[in-house]
Amino acid sequence: MACTCGCSNNTIDPKQQALQELLQKFKGYKGAIIPVLQGAQDIYGYLPKEVMQQISKDLRVPFSKIYGVSTFYAQFHLKPRGRNIVRVCQGTACHVRGGKKIFEAVEKVLGISEGGTTEDLRFTLETVACLGACGLAPVLMINDDTHGRLVPGDIQGILEQYE
């Protein structure tokens, strides 16, 4: 949307433009809802209500359905999240090798609990049922990086690498 405040900045919001391109790409594509929501979340970092409304209108799918899908899957988030997503594995292999202690160590270092985001939006803490790197249990994943064979003492150092 063009800026109406009178300032010189009347360019289109780049996020909005990316969303438009995404919607264009999936026009007429069967089963588009999930990939579109995934794409929109990549752009905005989460799914703002207005974005979901826009997707509903553009894909001609009721808003209730968009809302239903986005709340069913663990991957979608309706609130802003941190710049770095820390996912501590709580799978069976990690569980028997002390995954809980790793989780508690992360909680302590970040001062937030599961699902929480630090005030400076630097980190969001989540758990995940299995990351598939069980041979290196216990593990955690920060964004797309997997860290394995952890002991609680490693946590501080690992987290410091992420701004």
Next chain:
Amino acid sequence: MKSLAEVRAKMGEEYKQKFTRARVVVGLGTCGIAAGGDKVMKALQAIVAGRVLDIDVDFTSCIGMCYAEPTVEVALPGEASVIYGDVNPENVIRLIDEHVIGKKPVEDMAILQIVENGAKAYEGITLMEDYDFYKMQVRTVTSRLGRTNPESIVDYIATGGYEGLEKILSGMTQQQVIDEIKTSGLRGRGGGGFPTGMKWQFTHNSPGDKKYIVCNADEGDPGAFMDRSVLEGDPHSVLEGMIIAGYAIGADEGYIYVRAEYPLAIHRLNLAIAQAEEIGMLGENILDTGFNFKLRIKAGAGAFVCGEETALLTSIEGNRGMPRVRPPFPAVKGLWEKPTNLNNVETYANVPFIIRKGGEWYASMGTEKSKGSKVFCLTGKIKNTGLVEVPMGISVRDIIYKVGGGIQDDKKFKAVQAGGPSGGCLPEEKLDLPVDYDSLNAAGAIMGSGGLVVMDETTCMVDVARFFLNFTQAESCGKCTPCREGTKRMLETLTRICEGTGKPEDIETLERMGRVITKTALCGLGQTCANPILSTMRYFKDEYLAHINDKRCPAGACTELLTFVIDKEKCNGCGKCARSCPAGAITGEKKMPHEIDITKCIKCGACLAGCKFDAIYKA
């Protein structure tokens, strides 16, 4: 029909070129990267560039020895390939200096050597076939894992890739392909064990001109990662299996539904699809035979229930991934109501090998009712964690003790959990069971996707049952009442037992609820959610009784039932425990034995972790 001969000859030449130079290959599967493989790669590249060495630096995926990650392979022309373990950016320089330049393998870092194509073996390094971890393995589906570059179609084609597809397109009828799969005796590797040939036949026979092929790569069982390893290590084999299935069934479109938690697998699949399209193995008019097949990747969005076939299909359609009642089965009414064949990653990955070498060859491995080999993930309290492929019929004991090297820290074996949340725990006396679908079922466990989580004496079986119930309860889609409400009630009961407020009648209640949910739930997730409880109650009832009657956790794992005690003999009064106790429960004078006030103790274990003299123990 256009032949692949020319492409194969050209790529074969290119592949051979690789072996004319010294090669250093880093294992870069997700596990290898997590263990620091990418840092080793960077260090290597820096050394090679800095010293302008004529060395080929390449990468592969996971060879299966997770316990030795990161692994690096070094090979000189005409000599055996040596696999090194626990390589890091500091010691990788030795591999270059001593092995590549000095022509002498670094024996103290070498794990094994692989002798292929008339290469010369080194003395003093174990051959792969003599190495305990691999001795009993048969590598079929995993044969390229850790040996080829998964991002290069050259490596795939030069090692027999797309020969199966070429073979069926050069004259086999659809029925002949299905019959070959039937002859092989291949059964669904996702866990159900349904005969694959029969499934293909059903979908083939279903009326309709539009049909779909779907690959279930939504591996979500905690403790299982074989699908990830295959997708990351040999993505083309999955594609080839799907294209062959498409031809046999009469489908022209396929979907791979893969977990979004596997970004590297998605990346390599995308690359593989683009490469296969480029040489005409995928897309319109494959090899000029008029057969069309296109493939799409769908990234899952994080819901365990989507591993169930009807839930997976409805998720591809863009809905909440909830299962529906069967029949109609997907073979009749699947994706967008069209006949759909759905198999798991490992099942498709077996197909090219079966077509190339024949169904008879495959059926010669395994037991009467379970043919071929199965990939297992060894995890938990076991020495050699990793990915192993063994012939069906081998005993669980052999997998754990011979392949897996036994229990970590030489502790006592307690149980092995097979089949994830749908499976069960097997005790010591069941270890001699042959691994096949039917024996495991009879013992109250299942083959499942192939995760084997080994537990030692420090694991509490009630806590394990609670762990799985917590998982299924969180992952229940909520559509049917038995699963939605039942898992909640069972979890509450188990939690009470773990916290020391269990009642004697809880055992019967759990058994009854388990029976009812098994019989009445809508889909596999609900029908099997009681298995971890029922199997642990069957084999480890004593532990349940100890929790309920004596308020004691024999394994020392359930925090609420523990008391922390200071051994007065060993305590020298250093005071470290008192300083680390957040509740102020520890008191005592300097240089005198301390004491814990159990009414103040919050059982956090900080004192235990801090004590240097082993003076604090759990009772």
